[in-house]
Amino acid sequence: MIKEVYDDIINLTLSIKSSIKKERNLLINNNLSINIAVDNIQKIITKFKQYLEEYSCLKNNPIIDILNKYNDDLLHIINEDNKDNVLIVLDNITGSLLDKVQENIIVNNDILSLTLIVKNEAFYIKEWIEFHRMIGVTHFYIYDNESSDDLYKKLSSYISQGIVTYTYWPTKGVYSTRLEAQLAAYNDSLYKYKYDTKYMGFIDVDEFIVPVNRKNIIEVIDDIFYRYENCGGIGINWRVYGSSYNEKKIDGLVVENYKYRAYDNYDLNKHIKTICNPRVTIAFNIEPHSAIYREPFYCVSENGKRIESCFFKNSTCNKIRINHYYIKSREDCIEKCRRKNGKQINEEYIQEFFTRIDKDCNKVYDPIMEKYIDELKKRCDLI
Structure with a gap:
């Protein structure tokens, strides 16, 4: 992937992290229920995944499996109705997302x-x-x-x-x-x-x-x-x-x-x-x-x-x-x-x-x- 496209994806990743953190803060302050917060975050992750698949031609990249796992983890944890456990999963996502994107999307110098x-x-x-x-x-x-x-x-x-x-x-x-x-x-x-x-x-x-x-x-x-x-x-x-x-x-x-x-x-x-x-x-x-x-x-x-x-x-x-x-x-x-x-x-x-x-x-x-x-x-x- 050329650097200018890679940079766009990195900027989008940072925006995704910010959106997830906003949902997390609303959950902490009891402004959102667990179900609504998790549903919103799953939609954010799904939209990001679709962008990478459809517009960045990364359908077979490991980052897609990682994003699917994030959503699976959220789906499993929502049934526990335990805010602390949900927050742990959210912290794992926001803490690892940028690193996972950088690890799996390779920059090249092909002009x-x-x-x-x-x-x-x-x-x-x-x-x-x-x-x-x-x-x-x-x-x-x-x-x-x-x-x-x-x-x-x-x-x-x-x-x-x-x-x-x-x-x-x-x-x-x-x-x-x-x-x-x-x-x-x-x-x-x-x-x-x-x-x-x-x-x-x-x-x-x-x-x-x-x-x-x-x-x-x-x-x-x-x-x-x-x-x-x-x-x-x-x-x-x-x-x-x-x-x-x-x-x-x-x-x-x-x-x-x-x-x-x-x-x-x-x-x-x-x-x-x-x-x-x-x-x-x-x-x-x-x-x-x-x-x-x-x-x-x-x-x-x-x-x-x-x-x-x-x-x-x-x-x-x-x-x-x-x-x-x-x-x-x-x-x-x-x-x-x-x-x-x-x-x-x-x-x-x-x-x-x-x-x-x-x-x-x-x-x-x-x-x-x-x-x-x-x-x-x-x-x-x-x-």
């Missing part, structure tokens, strides 16, 4: 986390994680869509270190389409972890968020959210990369092997992906590029222009962009198409698709990722 749904991308996942760690991402919510390439094994060290939260997320027998599964995964992450990170991004494994003029992406995101009062999310435009004339799948870094991209005005570059404040974001509803926000919040470009859909045509990408390594080599592209569509797609279509995209996406040599390569190789054990 930016990324949510990813992925299938059979173990070959590329380490580079994707390590690059984003280099620019300031601290946590990853990874949903495994029925991978068969030892993805979990590849992620195991990140999982044990608390860097990755892993969820197995099948399509078969649960969702009718891969898109439906993707949207459900995004919304699951949004709901479960919205209090655990200040910002949450939703991208694919072939997409790399790039701070154009800074080393740390957090500085860019903080600045945009600070400048534009009703910013609920940032729409980040693609810069789509081609094959860089690679026919075969090659070892090494994606960001080193693929340096040619499309012109800025290329049609696919108008697509955005989203980094949002998850606490003001309602859901991803129709497509995975843009979200729905609660009023008065909305999505903005890097320059504060309101974005109403999954497209934004006029981005300069002077501050932030997404390098989208859409097809990579011809061999990669064929594998990707087969993985997504199985037997429903023919070889002729795959070749036509690759050629059509690639002819427009090798136009500009772009060395923007050069500054990351040496460090990224070390992190990926390629040196």
Whole structure:
């Protein structure tokens, strides 16, 4: 849980303690009967529990069991009709409540986390994680869509270190389409972890968020959210990369092997992906590029222009962009198409698709990722 949300809960806990003490004092002064005082306190505790469950996503936290026990203790003691015993229980509650909340709700320092749904991308996942760690991402919510390439094994060290939260997320027998599964995964992450990170991004494994003029992406995101009062999310435009004339799948870094991209005005570059404040974001509803926000919040470009859909045509990408390594080599592209569509797609279509995209996406040599390569190789054990 991020500190600002934790602080709100601590302040609410102190308020709950104060309310219980007021009921206790009324009981001591005979201004309330035991039954009424206990009933009032149980309602206070129940309301606090519901807040933690529904609005702070702490349904499975031990603090919920502790609050239930407080109410059970009150229920048992009320039958004794003994004011002194009731006061002992109340003193135990007010004396331990704050400590129990502090013991069971963990504060973390996650500023930016990324949510990813992925299938059979173990070959590329380490580079994707390590690059984003280099620019300031601290946590990853990874949903495994029925991978068969030892993805979990590849992620195991990140999982044990608390860097990755892993969820197995099948399509078969649960969702009718891969898109439906993707949207459900995004919304699951949004709901479960919205209090655990200040910002949450939703991208694919072939997409790399790039701070154009800074080393740390957090500085860019903080600045945009600070400048534009009703910013609920940032729409980040693609810069789509081609094959860089690679026919075969090659070892090494994606960001080193693929340096040619499309012109800025290329049609696919108008697509955005989203980094949002998850606490003001309602859901991803129709497509995975843009979200729905609660009023008065909305999505903005890097320059504060309101974005109403999954497209934004006029981005300069002077501050932030997404390098989208859409097809990579011809061999990669064929594998990707087969993985997504199985037997429903023919070889002729795959070749036509690759050629059509690639002819427009090798136009500009772009060395923007050069500054990351040496460090990224070390992190990926390629040196």
